[in-house]
Ligand SMILES: [Fe+2]
């Protein structure tokens with residue numbers, strides 16, 4: 001296994017686990033502020049991030065690489081209004097899209113074609129992640145950040161259910 005690629009994958013495992021941590025923090029904050037639907041939506045998001053981390057872990061192991069888990073950074077504790085909570089998620093997803101793009105760039109420079117092929121799943125996934133957060137921001141902006149509209153939306157968000165990520169089923 002190419003050591004540069006191996007260390008980049010280990011770094012990305014940490015980024016994905018931090019994403020899970022961040023979404024768990026937002027979920028907890030949403031729950032504490034009386035938005036159980038947003039709590040559920042963010043919890044499902046956290047579960048998907050753990051899948052993303054495991055996707056990289058499995059790829060590294062299949063390629064004969066060594067997994068090295070690092071300490072996970074402490075996330076923030078307070079996130080403001082429901083709109084601010086989703087905006088924090090979108091900002092983070094943009095950062096992750098940048099990380100995935102950098103990984104693809106590295107895979108090209110190092111001529112690691114298998115890693116390039118593997119990464120296309122994450123490139124597509126990041127489009128969905130940013131799209132999903134933006135859709136929620138748009139809905140919240142239309143409904144206003146407070147009042148009955150937000151409560152109706154919160155009920156809708158309670159219906160989101162976790163499904164194992166397809167990156168784990170290949
Ligand atoms: Fe992710």
Ligand SMILES: [Fe+2]
Nearest residue numbers: 019049093129
């Ligand atoms: Fe994500």
